[in-house]
Amino acid sequence: MAELSAPTGREPGLRAVPRPDGTMPRALVIGATGYLGGRLVPRLLAAGYAVRVLARAPERVRAFQWGDDVEVVEGAAAEAAAVRRAVADVDVVYYLVHSMAAGTGFEEADRRAAQTVADAAAAAGVGRIVYLGGLHPDDVPLSPHLRSRVEVGQILLDSGVPTLVLQAGVVIGSGSASFEMVRHLTDVLPYMPAPRWVRNRIQPIAVRDVLHYLLGAARVDPAVNRAVDIGGPDVLRYGQMMNGYAVVAGLRQRAIAALPVLTPRLASHWVNLVTPIPRSIARPLVESLQNDCVVKDDDVDALIPPPAAGLTPYRRAVALALGRVEADDVETSWRDAELSGVPSDPLPSxxxxxxxxxxxxxxxxxxxxxxxxxxxxxxxxxxxxxxxxxxxxxxxxxxxxxxxxxxxxxxxxxxxxxxxxxxxxxxxxxxxxxxxxxxxxxxxxxxxxxxxxxxxxxxxxxxxxxxxxxxxxxxxxxxxxxxxxxxxxxxxxxxxxxxxxxxxxxxxx
The missing domain is CATH 3.30.530.20 (START domain)
Incomplete structure (x- = not known):
């Protein structure tokens, strides 16, 4: 397996803690072929966990460098029989699936899958569930996709299994949809007519820091059952993110004009035309930026100490992502996410x-x-x-x-x-x-x-x-x-x- 970038999983505070009988704990990753799941699995292996994955297409798992090092259970999160097989003798379940690219009916599909996993994990006596949700403000109307992610987190918290919901905003890393949207909008447009949300405050987080928190979550005290916010050290407006990218990429600062007429629907069409991000993914990304989304407190520090070198500043995260792109060394990408409404059956003989x-x-x-x-x-x-x-x-x-x-x-x-x-x-x-x-x-x-x-x-x-x-x-x-x-x-x-x-x-x- 190729050498991992930080975190590797071998850090003392992230390594697996053996069970009382001396055997290593087992982690189940649901969403292992996705952007974050594909990066988390090799780090769990390096940390000492026995790893099992639930995947609809086992051949996709085998295509990863770590594919032969994990146990694969074929099935989907909404398939009760497959989930019951997957959670057997599992210490921690990572639930990393969501409806970013889903079409009509995604909320019900998310609800059904989360409840299926919650019920099976409780029946199997799983020790912990870890879910990556979305950073959001309180007491304001949320977009349908963000509302669905909050609901999924609550279903897991109500499961009876100790659950830690990590709520992150914009993730910056090579291959992330958020980074690619910033990158291509800034690269292509010297002048940017943009929606009003370019003035909203957001708190991006480097993908390496998300992985740090995901790995650390498996070691959190079993009494903890709650949601916590995670974010990087910088609070920026979206326009500042684009111009921060421009500085790192060696481009001129971009003039940005906030236009009140660009609704989320129109803005997602615009992103679809200007960047590689398809409309089905662009719209939930755009909708998540409609409000200020910043970390409300530092409660996560008491549960999972930050990385020894500190959290990654935004411009450093951009530089790391660009370095991976230029070196043709992108671990995982939003491009490889499965899309709804497209054929998935193989070519018949x-x-x-x-x-x-x-x-x-x-x-x-x-x-x-x-x-x-x-x-x-x-x-x-x-x-x-x-x-x-x-x-x-x-x-x-x-x-x-x-x-x-x-x-x-x-x-x-x-x-x-x-x-x-x-x-x-x-x-x-x-x-x-x-x-x-x-x-x-x-x-x-x-x-x-x-x-x-x-x-x-x-x-x-x-x-x-x-x-x-x-x-x-x-x-x-x-x-x-x-x-x-x-x-x-x-x-x-x-x-x-x-x-x-x-x-x-x-x-x-």
């Missing part, structure tokens, strides 16, 4: 297509380059490297998807060189990777049907053969008309893609 309407576009090309060179080009596809065919047509398709609320091409990829199962890749999701041989992508763009793109590499003589297949299962008449509408462009897009990928491999040889 060819025999399963019998009796179903399906359209395919298959291309092959040969190159004198060896297979490993061809694979390097295939694995580097998308993001900054593009799609090796008409950039205008790909960009147009991406903008069409953004306009209707999809993720578009701007989502990019977490790493410039490596792909793993579950990674986001522009408006695709990596469904399968067989290094050196196969890359299969599942479409998450808005289309009337289900779509996949499969890229294969095989040795042939002294060179290699590249096989490419687009597969589309249409949904009703709209799906069939969509395929017919894009069919004329396939010659430009897919034929050109196959030819340019093999040519790029030959040039790299």
């Amino acid at each position: 060819d025999p399963d297509w019998a009796g179903r309407a399906v359209f395919t576009d298959a291309r092959s090309a040969r190159t004198p380059a060896p297979p490993d060179r061809l694979w390097a080009v295939v694995e580097g596809i998308g993001g900054e490297n593009g799609w090796y065919s008409s950039p205008v047509l790909w960009a147009l398709r991406g903008w069409m998807d953004r306009i209707v609320g999809g993720v578009g091409l701007a989502r990019g990829r977490r790493s410039r060189r490596r792909l793993a199962v579950g990674d986001a890749l522009d408006f695709w999701r990596v469904e399968a990777v067989e290094p050196g041989r196969l890359l299969r992508l599942r479409a998450e763009m808005k289309v009337p049907g289900l779509a996949w793109l499969e890229l294969r590499v095989a040795p042939e003589g002294t060179g290699a053969r590249y096989d490419q297949r687009a597969v589309f299962f249409p949904q009703g008449l709209a799906g069939r008309l969509y395929w017919l509408a894009v069919l004329p462009f396939h010659g430009f897009i897919f034929r050109g893609m196959a030819n340019r990928i093999t040519a790029a491999a030959a040039r790299a040889s």
Whole structure:
């Protein structure tokens, strides 16, 4: 496993405390493939915990470097039978799932999942639940997403299991949605018309400090059952955060004009168009900024002492995040979060297509380059490297998807060189990777049907053969008309893609 940045979990105040019988405690992480869960798990392992994760897609867990070091229970937080299996013989449950990208009905879904976990944990005699909620002011109307997170925290607090709810605001770290929103708004716009909330006071916290509190929460006295606020040392206005980023990034200070007409709905559309953050994620982020959100007290210090070096200042957190981005060393990213309303079923095998309407576009090309060179080009596809065919047509398709609320091409990829199962890749999701041989992508763009793109590499003589297949299962008449509408462009897009990928491999040889 790669060397961890601070906190590593090996710090004396964060290490696991053995059970009375001398065995190491077991931690269950629900949300282990998410932004924070994917960083917490390796640190729990380093701290000495036996780690179990609950995951709907075990193959996503195995794609992490730590995937073989944890026990996996297949299932979701709302599935009672799976949760009962997952909480057996567990000392601490980390509940790190929420509805950031969920659609209609997310509040009921959150409520049901939290109650399922609360009931199972109580029945199993779990020693502690740790939940990461949202920092919020008291006695003011909250946005639906923030209100739901508060409700989830209360359900867990009422479970009968000692629960610590850590309430954090804007999290700053490489790959965090909050950081990416600040980064791209500041990078792209020299002058920023912005909603009135740019004047609100907020207290950002570095992702490393969130991880410190999460690790420390497992050691809190069993009598503690409460919510506490956590935040970094700086209280800023959102406009100050953007210009603070500009200073660290070596950019000019940005002029910011607060406009009263930009409602959360309009602002989320604006963020969707200007940044890689899709509207489904931008809206809850924007809504969480409608009020001042600062830490109300320092009660957390009596439960979990701050890091030995102190909490991370905002500009230091930005510098650390930018360093990770520039080094192509982003541990986890908001890009890899699962989205609601997009297909999640894998591509069925060819025999399963019998009796179903399906359209395919298959291309092959040969190159004198060896297979490993061809694979390097295939694995580097998308993001900054593009799609090796008409950039205008790909960009147009991406903008069409953004306009209707999809993720578009701007989502990019977490790493410039490596792909793993579950990674986001522009408006695709990596469904399968067989290094050196196969890359299969599942479409998450808005289309009337289900779509996949499969890229294969095989040795042939002294060179290699590249096989490419687009597969589309249409949904009703709209799906069939969509395929017919894009069919004329396939010659430009897919034929050109196959030819340019093999040519790029030959040039790299």
